[in-house]
Amino acid sequence: MLRYSVIFFVIAIIAAVFGFGGIAGTAAGIAKFLFIAFLVLAVLSLIFGRRK
Incomplete structure (x- = not known):
């Protein structure tokens, strides 16, 4: 999920450079x-992860 977040961020940067504001914003x-979903799932995984 973090990988897809970075991919969309790069797409947004490239779109902004070429002047496509709507696509960049989306x-x-x-x-x-x-990224927020990744952070929430990572924290939940740490809290409720495997226990001995």
């Missing part, structure tokens, strides 16, 4: 959502 929003 890609940045998707990247932000995926």
